[in-house]
Amino acid sequence: MFYMTAALKTKPTTGDRLLAIAVYAIIIAFALACLIPFWLVFLNSFAEESVLQTEGYKLWIDSFHLDAYRFVLAGKQVAKSYGVTVFVTVVGTASALLLTSTYAYVLSHRRVKYRNVLSFLTYFTMIFGAGLVGFYMLMVSWLHLKDSIWAMILPYLLNPFYAFILVAFFRNLPYEIYESATVDGVGDFRIFFRIVWPISTPALATVGLFYALQFWNDWWLSLLFIDDRDLHSLQMMIRQLMSSVSAASYVGGGTAYVSQPPTEGVKLATVCLTIGPIVLLYPYVQRHFVQGLTIGAVKG
Incomplete structure (x- = not known):
């Protein structure tokens, strides 16, 4: 020895x-x-x-x-846009994570009768879409979400790809957990929120980070459905700011500015102001991120 x-x-x-x-x-x-x-x-x-x-x-x-930074932070629009983006990111991420996880739990459960049909319909939406015209009519004509902050939240509440990530994780959990809890008289809601949810932290943290990045960086929905400047997201505000700065740079000493605005500096400052909160968020989910990315890679 x-x-x-x-x-x-x-x-x-x-x-x-x-x-x-x-x-x-x-x-x-x-x-x-x-x-x-x-x-x-x-x-x-x-x-x-x-x-x-x-x-x-x-x-x-x-x-x-x-x-x-003085140019970017002049006025109250930056503070308003930050508030809108933070609200959309926090509420959207929490709502999307709850809806996606519960839906994935249904797709992964053996006792759900039509889980294969639901899985096919979910997969079908990843391949084929209704197009921009149908999507716009649904949001504006039917749901009446024009100039509503919920127009930047509802379309992203369920991502099929993220749902299948959670389905793969839930299917790797021992089925004996559900059987023993059912024998003890525990309902499906308590099984999910008291048993499945706590042991799914790695997968939920990974999907939650993906959703947070999606909500934070989105400007497309704001461009389509938001005309009220008070509801413009941070990304949309920056997009308009960069457009106005680029246009003003050709004017030079016009009526808008006494001298040429700091075009290049504004671009760099807006990047720093935009990326800061997400960079600070990542360390809190880093310990779960790697484990969440490798879910389903090894089967015992």
């Missing part, structure tokens, strides 16, 4: 050390390749507009200016 333990504790060879150094070098290089673009965007958002136009993006700037 002593010789076996000593053999297991042998020192790594030169080849092992070189391999480890190569792996760490590749990881560091990949991390820098991902970090440097964000660093350039963040740092150069404080650069002077004339420096950006003449010298381009730099890894370090000599002086810091807040002209771009």
Whole structure:
């Protein structure tokens, strides 16, 4: 036993050390390749507009200016759009996660009689769509959601692909859990929310992050159904802001601006303001993210 333990504790060879150094070098290089673009965007958002136009993006700037942020944050529209986007993201993610998980639970349960038919109908919507005209008529003429904040929430409440991710996870759970709970007289709602929901945290966290990104980054629904500026989402506000800045840059010293607006700086500042909350959200779900992505990959 002593010789076996000593053999297991042998020192790594030169080849092992070189391999480890190569792996760490590749990881560091990949991390820098991902970090440097964000660093350039963040740092150069404080650069002077004339420096950006003449010298381009730099890894370090000599002086810091807040002209771009003052331009973006001028007025109350940014605060209103942030409030709309936060409400849509929080309410939409919670509602979509609840609806998708319950629907996936029905599709994965053996005792549901028409689960195969429901699965086919769900899969069918992934291949064929009704088109933009039918979708617009449904939202405006039938549901009367024009200039309603719910027009940016309801269309994304059930994503078929995310539903099938949860179906794969639920099917890997031991069926004896349901049988033992049923024998004890527990109903389906209590089984799902008291037993299935707590042990499905990895899959729910992964799907919840996907939904949060979808709601946060969406501007298409706001463009289609929202004309009221007070209900414009953050992405839609930024889109209009960039359009106005680009148009004003050709005017130069017109009536709108005394001098040329910080076009390049505004682009970088809007990226920083938009990506911040999502970047801060990711660490809270990171510990569940990898496990959630690998659900159904290995079957015991």
